[in-house]
Amino acid sequence: MAVIERFLAPDSAFQTRFFFLAKRFVAGETIDTALEAVRDLNAAGLTATLDFLGEDVTDPSEAQRTRDTYLAMLAAIERAGAATNVSLKLTALGLLVDEALCTGFLTAIVERAATLADPFVRIDMEGSAVTAQTLRVFESVFAQHKNVGPVIQAYLKRSPADVERAIELGARVRLCKGAYREPETIAIADMPSIRRAYLRMAEALLARGNYPGIATHDDRIIDAVKVYAMAHDVAKDRFEFQMLYGVRPELQRALATEGYRVRVYVPFGTHWAGYFYRRVTERKENLLFALRSLVSR
Numbered sequence: 001m002a003v004i005e006r007f008l009a010p011d012s013a014f015q016t017r018f019f020f021l022a023k024r025f026v027a028g029e030t031i032d033t034a035l036e037a038v039r040d041l042n043a044a045g046l047t048a049t050l051d052f053l054g055e056d057v058t059d060p061s062e063a064q065r066t067r068d069t070y071l072a073m074l075a076a077i078e079r080a081g082a083a084t085n086v087s088l089k090l091t092a093l094g095l096l097v098d099e100a101l102c103t104g105f106l107t108a109i110v111e112r113a114a115t116l117a118d119p120f121v122r123i124d125m126e127g128s129a130v131t132a133q134t135l136r137v138f139e140s141v142f143a144q145h146k147n148v149g150p151v152i153q154a155y156l157k158r159s160p161a162d163v164e165r166a167i168e169l170g171a172r173v174r175l176c177k178g179a180y181r182e183p184e185t186i187a188i189a190d191m192p193s194i195r196r197a198y199l200r201m202a203e204a205l206l207a208r209g210n211y212p213g214i215a216t217h218d219d220r221i222i223d224a225v226k227v228y229a230m231a232h233d234v235a236k237d238r239f240e241f242q243m244l245y246g247v248r249p250e251l252q253r254a255l256a257t258e259g260y261r262v263r264v265y266v267p268f269g270t271h272w273a274g275y276f277y278r279r280v281t282e283r284k285e286n287l288l289f290a291l292r293s294l295v296s297r
């Protein structure tokens, strides 16, 4: 089997053996190690969102296991008194198996989360094959439960309309650039145009949205958002910056010290290969970190 296939295979012992490669970006393989990472972040004045890694589940019993893991995570967060909420991927909850099954599993998680100090559940956005379906499931659960919100990817040409819809609903949006390879017919391809699109949507969300999450490590966007917020009297507690675990940790802390709210996305679990692949292919710095971990063992 080719190396890349061995990494991406479900339940792969290969992934456990090579976990040291992903260590900078993935907070361990268990909820306990992930909660330790959250504790450190909380001590530095940062909040978190915990994500149990996994995607593209095709077996209903595996989707049910994902639901059960999230229910157990919520109980562990409650016990630990950690300042974190959760993020999840609908294809890990059975979206590719059956939309109604997935909606039911998401509802169970959102209802359990509602009893926590931070009750929010974020639905990560995946590839464009499931964008419309993901937003449909979000809206059907949001109709009954307001503690759930979507991610909108700035590179998709449909996204300005999705941002307007989220504003109309009063839903909390995480805005990111987008991490999947998408065709130019539906997605903006060059970085300056993605940045411009991002900023237009960020401004709309800051002006009229509900507590947006500005998810990026990009200084140009972060600086522009700070300037916009200051010029338009958007108080620091009306939005938050969001960054990934292990990426620019010094910037995360610097923003918190400046009085901004910062939430760190903390992924954990044994199925880290897909997530790790997206991180190392989007930035050469991230690949360098992984290579360094090979020689510093």
Ligand SMILES: Cc1cc2nc3c(=O)[nH]c(=O)nc-3n(C[C@H](O)[C@H](O)[C@H](O)COP(=O)(O)OP(=O)(O)OC[C@H]3O[C@@H](n4cnc5c(N)ncnc54)[C@H](O)[C@@H]3O)c2cc1C
Pocket (backbone or CB within 6 Å): 123, 124, 125, 126, 151, 153, 176, 177, 178, 179, 180, 215, 216, 217, 218, 219, 242, 243, 244, 247, 248, 264, 265, 282, 283, 285, 286
């Ligand atoms: C909290 C969070 C949640 C996300 N959720 C999703 C999701 O649900 N769906 C999805 O498709 N994508 C998601 N993403 C990923 C996102 O779409 C981008 O792929 C990813 O954030 C890279 O874009 P960027 O703007 O952060 O920085 P990039 O475009 O990678 O880099 C822009 C600039 O930022 C600086 N920079 C970035 N990384 C580093 C580094 N390691 N060291 C030093 N400087 C650096 C550099 O100045 C660089 O030029 C999420 C990202 C975050 C932060």
